């Protein structure tokens with residue numbers, strides 16, 4: 001394994017005073033991790049350095065053609081002082097899935113988990129401790145060849161930055177209102193929907209903007225071909241509880257394989273619930289809502305963990321869900337996932353990794 005050099009900052013920044021006002025992704029810690037890739041040399045020069053601006057050639061390829069991938073994960077400070085990561089191996093495995101799709105050289109997953117542990121350890125005093133807060137970790141890779149031409153980069157940077165965060169949605173665990181998008185699509189099978197790459201989010205901005213103008217928090221995407229099947233919500237996977245079945249769209253190449261999704265399915269099944277991964281049409285959901293069989297809906301993702309859905313709007317049809325309140329399954333999942341993540345509950349699945 002490569003050695004990781006550490007250069008500590010000589011100008012530590014002031015840490016946020018009021019942890020109840022952290023918001024999401026606006027404050028960054030004192031250090032970042034960087035490693036270079038050069039064709040013929042592989043990934044090299046792994047280092048932790050003071051957080052600061054990058055110097056990029058204006059012709060750097062990522063600025064023109066979007067050859068970029070990223071991940072999103074968190075470090076949590078337990079009440080007993082332990083610092084925990086949640087399934088970091090899954091994030092690095094998914095990063096390599098994204099890398100493969102975007103012609104980015106694969107990373108050494110074990111080494112990158114170690115690098116993240118080291119960075120979090122260096123900046124561990126930045127991990128907030130107030131209820132619901134954590135340190136959001138954003139690994140990303142960009143192609144930086146100074147070349148205006150569409151082809152895979154030969155020179156890349158792998159960077160990890162960290163941000164102390166509070167709740168992702170100002171609503172917190174209160175149910176969000178979701179707008180079913182019928183004009184725009186996010187991704188299609190054969191595209192990049194199963195990867196975390198910048199272009200997918202650029203494609204989503206317009207719909208998100210229009211949903212917000214109508215006072216909705218996020219959009220629910222339908223499939224790009226038939227505009228019929230439910231895909232995911234903004235940056236979350238989505239689950240529906242209809243009768244006694246918990247349904248989430250199957251992974252068919254256009255949605256992200258969320259680690260919170262995967263963990264939720266494993267927990268729900270371990271509790272004896274029937275969880276089905278299958279195609280689910282918006283008509284089926286609307287019918288269940290009309291017949292009083294749509295009991296709960298919720299999004300899952302690292303940023304918000306579990307986000308209950310209190311209302312869906314599809315065209316002119318407004319579907320209130322569980323009277324706009326959080327349902328028992330959403331609450332149980334939230335309590336158990338966050339319980340494991342913050343070290344309050346015993347981690348019987350071996351999902352957490354302690355950062356020393």
Ligand SMILES: *Cc1c(COP(=O)(O)O)cnc(C)c1O
Pocket residue numbers: 072196232234235236237256257258259260261300301302303
């Ligand atoms: C990150 C993300 C998710 C959630 O994945 P997690 O691993 O649970 O954080 C779902 N959908 C999209 C589009 C995402 O970007």
